[in-house]
Amino acid sequence: MLTMGVEEEFLLLGPDGAVVPSAPYVARAARAGDQVKPEFLAYQLETTTAVCTRLDQLRRELTGLRQRAGDAARRAGANLVSVGAPPFAAGPLGAVTDETRFRDLAGRFPGAVVAGSSCACQVHVGVPDRDLAVEVLARIRPWLPALLALTVNSPFAGDRDTGWASYRFHLQQRWPTFRPPGAWAGAARYDRVVRQLVGAGAALDDAAIYFLARLSARYPTVEVRVADACLTTDDTVFFAAVVRALVATLIEDSRRNLTTLPIPTGVVDAHLMTAAHGQVRIRRGRPADGSSPAGAGAVARLMAKVSPALVAWGDAEEVFDHLDRMRLDGTGADRQRRAWAKAGTPEGFVDFLANATVAVAAAHK
Template identity: 35%
Template structure:
């Protein structure tokens, strides 16, 4: 069975005000000092000093992945607490924030090269790694999952606020990420050689620093034998992150099987995929999404159901069908992280309360399904 792992970017926030705090270095030092052999190195720095990244080990069982993901959150939460702060799984900061770029040579170079795009980019995503058997298979998977990726944006949407304002988007993080020159959907590659040649050509333009800045919606990992799906917001409820991971693995398995059977990748133009991303970012689960096959608008629940049916054989093979179906039903009934953030804002009129609620759900003090 294919293994999978999850990386989550989390905000460090202040109790009461909800503002993002530039404490990543302190939080990381605290976590490292208290780490045992199993958790050592689980937390990492990110672009901005107001965020940290967690990463699970590879797992084949969704229940084990869920346990690990929650443990990584607990590590981050405890380290932040010891520095007088809290942690919130939010795709963007609801409270106005001035991002503070992490002090290292790479990030300084990015600030010089990309200017305001780097300076303003305080966003938190959820990246899912799924194991592959070869680079040829990996590229074949990337080619075949393209039309389905916008649905993961809609399911994970958790960033409706930006600089203290409601953006009218469910996932404004998707819009912010689109400012990077390599972000978004990719064209069809057809082979590992074509993929590698295009990546090399992109780096040779001297527009991006290196292959690590290929911020495509899905890419072949340079560090691990995996395909990395990068479209999702960090999920408020850890159960939703596990759902996204389970669906991602099933998508990869389905695509690999199609390639092995000689089934061609859907020739959906990149321009339509960008529109599908935009629509998912705007609507979340609260409106229409674009049908993966026809690019025509359909109710979100119908498009999500189409994905579930598309990957059902893979879910069944992994023993994930019941867990994923139940988690998906719960998410559709209670709404996304973006829905919850807006409900808190409408109820209290205070963005600090939105952050405080997110802190409680992130830590497990309050289940994401409770209103």
Template identity: 40%
Template sequence: MTPAAAGAPMFPAEVTAPPTVGVEEEFILAERHSRAAVYRAPSVVRAALGHLGASHVTAEVSQAQVETVSAVCRTAAELEAEIGRLRRGAATAAAEHDCLLVPSGTAVLGRPGPPPLADKPRYRAFARSFGPLIQDQGVNACHVHVGVADRDEAVRAVNHLRGWMPLLLALTGNSPFSDGTDTGYESWRTMLWSRWPSAGPPPHLRGAAHYDRIVGRLIATGAAMDPGMIYWHVRPSPHLPTIEVRVADVLPDAAATTAYALLVRALVGGAVEAVRAGEPAPEVPDPLLRAACWQAARHGTACTLPATHTRDHTPTAVGRLVEELWKRVEPQLSSYGDDRWVSDWLGAVQHGGSGSSLQRRVAEHHGGSLQAVVDALAVEPG
């Protein structure tokens, strides 16, 4: 049953001011003719600065990647317009250097690196500290920031959010191919990221002081170089008054990114309300949560996951979990005026699968051509 069929209202009775939301998206640069990953990010980023502004585009760890950073938004329409503006501007800059801007969690064709690394001291330090672990780390995520002013509240809200991460991952897998091969996974990006010692599901956190102790010990052991390198699926941002949800692959288009970000905002809003109400969060065992995330990365929407948002963790089909997710977020979505945006997207994913399903369908339709997949994904300049 889709959320719309479950009785989502067409229009909210009352719209209240929602939390702020912002999105960071990472993209592969593909050479226009071969469609393979190409190391032109320094030139493309310089060109994109002119189109988008210094605060809205940056290099990533690999020179085959570009990252866009949205303005702080309030409404769904504002967010969709901003994501579209950034994608079109970055695609225009890519085209000026004979590249395609490709929203896929991994490079469909070619090896995205690094090496070569983007010329930043931080990334050179990565290479010194972690050695070959950094190879093939040119992977692309969608990070959603939701405004939460109180830091201790944000940390405690993470406990209410961590159990939903496997389902969000199952809905947003968009990296089945890597270097010309079908990996058999829905989110191969997740598997590459999981190699890092500071990546994966967050632990249960007792508050801001507990969070700071854990982060400090991870840095002391060398598992992370600084708080920004705590690559948990959801975390309090180390530099902004936000909760940052980092679990998703970059999504195929601006509409999907917008709907997903609005869903995340509703989840965060509900989690903060639960903290304020004194509602205890389920204490999901870390090994079970990690295993559920692996299952989601492997099979996406076509699997059964433990219900890690509950206390009994009953194995449940993804479709049923979506219904439970909808019940959780519908009050916030309706209040914010975002219910139809998210309902339509969830229904589309339930019926047609995630971005990985789309990539595989395109390849099958074109006789296995992965060049066709790159073409189908590439963002139109504008």
């Protein structure tokens, strides 16, 4: 069974929706070591789980870290919220965390500082063989739009509905390397491309290569970075389970020498834009044999692809139950839009976001 770990990024918002630049204080107050730390902007936090093999273990990690960070945020007069972009145009949106690397990033890419305000959910899957991991990156390219469609969670920015389901995706395109990985032949070629991008000034260093899926600069993992920050813990567990099952399936495809049709990057980009606009339907279905009906949507094809791995690991029931709930309740973006219409005030909307972020889903209490 492949290992997995998750990095979640969060915003700190005041009751009125203004960003609160107190991430360094909140990270210290959480008393979780490197598992809770400040991010690029001073109102962003990142949490990092331990390496996990089971979904219940991952859920405990995610829940505990959200609760620690949420408690520390409240002591700083802020709310911990898990959304892909700041919903309100209030507070010091350009406040960069006072660390050398973050200052260097802001100095090198001043136009991308606003993109740095967005938050992601990054899933790591252990693949120690770097050549095999690079092949997984090539094979994952056509599945990135469906992964994004499952996690869109940033419809609001600047006090308004942007019309996007993932406004984060739109913002992140200001970073030069925010793009799908290439279909590279092995780790040596991947490393060469990374060196060329850093040398050309398109990235500060290896860790600032922002491919939608990449080899981690720190761990022996494939790191899938396409997703918005997920609204609830259950959303994150679901997404991590799907990503791990997909990586495992693509590894098996490689071992069986299954060929895949090359998909031009322009086509992948177009499908990503469709997903970011919320135009990919999440359909019901529980294919257990890896098949999908002709003409099925991107998400249905993805779920058919990963079903055998989910069944083999005992994760299928939980994953498909969550997918059924998403079909009824919608994505994070859908739920945010309903809450926005109902709340009527920034205070009410921030309360909704904070409660969704830290609450433990009723089914798992």
